[in-house]
Amino acid sequence: MGEIILDVRNQRTAFATGRGMLQAVDGVSFTLERGKTLGVVGESGSGKSVLSRSIMRLLPGTSMTGPGSQILLNGKDLTAMTENQLRRMRGPEMAIVFQDPMTALNPTLSIGKQIMEVLMFHLKMSKRDARAKAVDLLKAVGLPQPDVRVDQYPHQLSGGMRQRVAIAIAIACEPDLLIADEPTTALDVTVQAEILDLLQRMVRERNMAMILITHDMGVVAGRCDDVAVMYAGKIVEKAPVRSLFSETRMPYTAALLSSIPRVTDPPHRKLDAIEGRPPDLINPPPGCPFAPRCRHAEDACNRAVPELTGTADHQWACIKPLNTEAAA
């Protein structure tokens, strides 16, 4: 077993809303080793972004973290840290790439400055060294003419270019953990693969651990070691990517898999293909959250929330898992 970078234990994140508490992340646990990539897949609203912000501890003031929740990064408990201690972790130990590169960069600062400030704050580099390093980083992420681009502003770059800059910022201080929250959802289909390849290459070259968040099962197929499927704030199935595809247990996972776009599909086909809507997170149903939409649901499903069961490798939260004797 490799070195464990991230250990998330029973993470629960709720928001105080006008209607009551909204449980956005509900008891998520997993570990991630150095050099590995964990795919986190789920429909929009399933809690993927809140999970990633919970790990970065970048939640708004209206949020509450469960009392039993713990997040260990390199063995250090992030949930027990002060804001100042956390600041020193963000950059050198963990970093994030957001979904929309059009809004994730500051329009009033040159991209060079936006990279340099991380280097100058965390690595105490001089301005000159930081600038040279920024050019190197831009070159590493495949930005053409990095020495010219370094002085340009975000609006002078295309979406794909901006996402490359965002990746350069994220890897600037060689973090151990990189979170990519739907890094290609806002991009042109033609550049999506390029950005995913770049992320994969960076992770491999720098021996980082990565959480690759997506709503697209097709994205995780060739690029992740393990996949966690999220639904209504919970991990409902987790497995090595191969087993997830070949021995799918959760009907929700199966539904996601069957909605992977094929080459023959028209472009921009989304996962929304699953019928029905996810449950209300403020007043969740008593049983399996997927029951109202599940083709295999029976009375027992509505009685209690299914626990995550299975082997150390492959777990699922379903009382009637597919492809087993129990499913008949």
Next chain:
Amino acid sequence: MNYLIKRFQRLLIVLGVVTLITFLLVNVLPGDVAYEIAGMDSSEEEVQEIREELGLNRPVLIRYVEWVTGIFTGDWGTSYISDEDVWEAITDRFPVSFELMILAQILALLLAIPAGMISAFRPNGRGDRIIGTIAFASVSMPSFMTAILLIYFFSLHLGWLPATGYEPLSEGLWQNLRPMILPALSLALVEWTILMRTLRVEMIAVLQENYIALARAKGMSNLRILLVHALRPSSFSMITLLGLQVARLLGGTIIIEQIFGIPGVGRLLIHAVYTRDFIVIQGCVTFFALAFVTANFLVDIAYAWLDPRVRTRGAHG
């Protein structure tokens, strides 16, 4: 280029409207400069004679056209009372008023920027509410009231700063600034609140932006996020307001200059109004309008500095 032409057209329209209105207004005021020149106990014939001499009995519009033509040839006329050249009278005194206005704007910004940032950082938090209350009290008080209170407190009570007077810059920077502090503060204490509120609203929105979240994710401190990441993109409305406020400030300085005995354009104008010296009134008003348009032109330049998108667009054409 096109843009400059448009600006210039607007300048001409503003000037035309403003000067015509004042010209007409001064003429409906009872009494005219001829009475003033003739003196208290002169006969109606003597006054009429002076009017004749000065050409004051000709139709208003003709005199207006004459005056406008003069402006275009650089002749702003001569004061009926003091025989002083109007252009010189104004430009002699304007630096004093200008200094007062700049100081007032600087003080207003010095108050508005930190206060606006604190307010926006935690909207409805304690800091925000305290600042909101102070701002409300501050803006509720007209600047002349503020001036009187400031004089009472800082000059009479504490004796720290002079209540009146003016020292030219040649007497030394501090000598020059000392008597300017209270007048500038009187103006600033009204102006800062609007700037602060504008900055607050815009910054609250900016702090929700993704790039602020990214700055946090990079480990940047709250102070750095506010100053380096959020202030610039939050200050567009505030800068616009800074230009528009020049009009109000010009009005404010007239009163404040009276209270503090500052020899600026305001005093010149007030004196001219008392003596119906309308050629001087016209000159001052025109000059103010020019100053206003110039200030707003500078605001546009500030935009380009604040927003690289404007800057690079300009560079391409």
